[in-house]
Amino acid sequence: LITLTWMTGFYGVYTFLGTFATATFHFNTAQTGVIFITYGSANFIANFLAGKFIALIGKKRSVTINGLASAALVLSLGIWGQHLAILLIILVVLALSQGWGVTALTAAIVNIVPSNRSTVMSFNSAFLYYGLTLGSAAGGLLLTKIGFSAVTIVAAVALLSAVLIANALNHYSD
Numbered sequence: 001l002i003t004l005t006w007m008t009g010f011y012g013v014y015t016f017l018g019t020f021a022t023a024t025f026h027f028n029t030a031q032t033g034v035i036f037i038t039y040g041s042a043n044f045i046a047n048f049l050a051g052k053f054i055a056l057i058g059k060k061r062s063v064t065i066n067g068l069a070s071a072a073l074v075l076s077l078g079i080w081g082q083h084l085a086i087l088l089i090i091l092v093v094l095a096l097s098q099g100w101g102v103t104a105l106t107a108a109i110v111n112i113v114p115s116n117r118s119t120v121m122s123f124n125s126a127f128l129y130y131g132l133t134l135g136s137a138a139g140g141l142l143l144t145k146i147g148f149s150a151v152t153i154v155a156a157v158a159l160l161s162a163v164l165i166a167n168a169l170n171h172y173s174d
Helices: 002-014 017-025 029-057 059-080 084-110 114-145 148-168
Strands: none
Touching: 002 059, 002 084, 002 114, 002 148, 017 029, 017 084, 029 059, 029 084, 059 084, 059 148, 084 114, 114 148
């Protein structure tokens, strides 16, 4: 459920980021690609360094901090994302937050039922992709009916829900 809500929020925004950039900045495909290269590079760095960060502050705290940060950052995309420099800064920080948060989330989920790690990871992957599906579906509907700001609001609510669910689990700890 944590992964489902987290990924629904994240992919609701990520799926339509290119559409938003193209419409806002009148970018062509190559120019829009630079935005994804920037995001992807920052996410790679975050994932590469995540272990040290998570070891420093713990899995549960990392999920909480990065989930809350991600919610604030996706909201800020809807508010200040019309300025290219600000958009890129937000995306770099979002990529760092997602890279650390999702890595911590996966590490924590694996330890909830250590005797069934394979099953837990299978469910985790399935819900990740279902979250992608739901986020894309909801994001597409919101984008066409209301606009990108609505997508970011719903995404932030989903990310906040994931943090609340994660913190409500008794067996979820560092």
